[in-house]
Amino acid sequence: MIGYIFLFVTLALRGTAALDSSDLAKIDATFSSFITGANLATTVRLVFHDCVGGCDGCVNINDPSNAGLQNIIERLDKAYTNKRTGYSSLMSRADFWVYASLYALKNTTAQANAACSEAACAVPESSLVFTTGRKDCATAPFTDSIDGLPGxxxxxxGVVDYFRDEFGFTDDESIALMGVHTLGAAHSTASGYQGPWVRGETTLFNNHYYSTMSSSGWRQRNVDLTGSSPKVQWNSGTGMMLNADMGLFKDFTLNDNGEASCTYDSCGATPGAAKVLEYSKSNADWVRDFESVFTKMINHGAENLQEVAV
Ligand code: HEM
Structure with missing residues (x-):
């Protein structure tokens, strides 16, 4: 009987507040078994999609904007609901997903530094702070509600208005956040767009999104494989950019098919072009600003978040 009372008291005391760095180390070990390779970028994408409308551990997998996220949601949920590790008693799913994204950013920063042998390409280590206290929706990890994801x-x-309306970000914050597309790729099986933003570097977190965007050789191309809806993106020898990426640097309007009003060489500069050039020259400037806006994104809709003692 005394044993049961002790167990009850221990469990009651062990809420989110009891979470500490040894718990996070165990979660890191779990993540290292499946947040690898292509899943690193997909995990970061998942958290953006979750945080649109407020980070709540819920994604509508039937919304075509979320295509490509089902697998990582299921992998994370298997880890989260594992009774042996008991992670679900430590934090909400929304917190768990956020922690997974911080793990992915730390890991891809380390990979970028492992691939860099000069001071000029060094990326500052992640100083993102993990907080808990986000609340899940009642049907987590899935929901039927449609959040306003960007096309x-x-x-x-279009980009800066979207981020201002949804998150209250400034133009410069939007530009800093979009550099995360240096990770990962678009898939014809998911969005219908194709290829990595930075070829050969899909798991390296660095400023090459900006340095490739501001180098020449970009042409628009329709990569639609279905013949039903055009998928016009920008391609070059270094990778691809969506209109929403290239639009940060080149001033164009788009027709209904996504074709730009000018070519890479003939388009003028946007009000954000100087920022793109600044970030293309400095990992330190970009990572500083990225971490600040990413923190706002992962706190979107949450109140009374608590830092985890480390
Ligand atoms: C206007 C804003 C944005 C648009 C239009 C956009 C659009 C897209 C599209 C079309 C894909 C390809 C999905 C696929 O085919 O698999 C993608 C991938 C990705 N997005 Fe975004 N995105 C935006 C903002 C963001 C933000 C704010 C983040 C994170 C903070 C993010 C993180 C990612 C990542 C990491 C990938 C690669 C996923 C993978 O490799 O599986 N995106 N995005």
Whole structure:
């Protein structure tokens, strides 16, 4: 009987507040078994999609904007609901997903530094702070509700208006956040767009999104494989950019098919072009600003978040 009372008291005391760095180390070990390779980028994408409308551990997998996320949601949920490790008693799913994204960013920063042998390409280590206290929706990890995810056919105004309306970000914050597309790739089986933003570097977190965007050789191309809806993206020898990416740097309007009003060489500069150039020259500037806006994104809709003691 005394044993049961002790167990009850221990469990009652062990809420989110009891979470500490040894718990996080165990979760890191779990993540290292499946947040690898392509899943690193997909995990970061998942958290953006979750945080649109407020981070709540819920994604509508029937919304075509979320295509490609089902597998990582299931992998994370298997880890989260594992009774042996008991992670679900430590934090909400939304917190668990956020922690997974911080793990992915730390890991891809380390990979970028492992691939870099000069001071000029060094990326500052992640100083993102993990907080808990986000609340899940009642049906987590899935929901039927439709959150307003952005389409890829946006120009400069489209991107900055989207982030201002949804998150309250400034233009410069939107530009800093979008550099995360240096990770991962688009898939014809998911969005219908194709290829990595930075070829050969899909798991390296660095400023090459900006340095490739501001180098020449970009042409628009329709990569639609279905013949039903055009998927116009920008391609070059270094990778691809969506209109919403290139729109940060080049000033264009788009027609209904996503074709730009000018070519890479003939388009003028956007009001954000100087920022793109600044970030293309400095990992330190970009990572500083990225971490600040990413923190706002992962706190979206949450109150009274608590830092985890380390
Ligand atoms: C206007 C804003 C944005 C648009 C239009 C956009 C659009 C897209 C599209 C079309 C894909 C390809 C999905 C696929 O085919 O698998 C993608 C991938 C990705 N997005 Fe975004 N995105 C935006 C903002 C963001 C933000 C704010 C983040 C994170 C903070 C993010 C993180 C990612 C990542 C990491 C991938 C690669 C996923 C993978 O490799 O599986 N995106 N995005």
């Amino acid at each position: 890829a056919n946006l120009n400069y105004e």
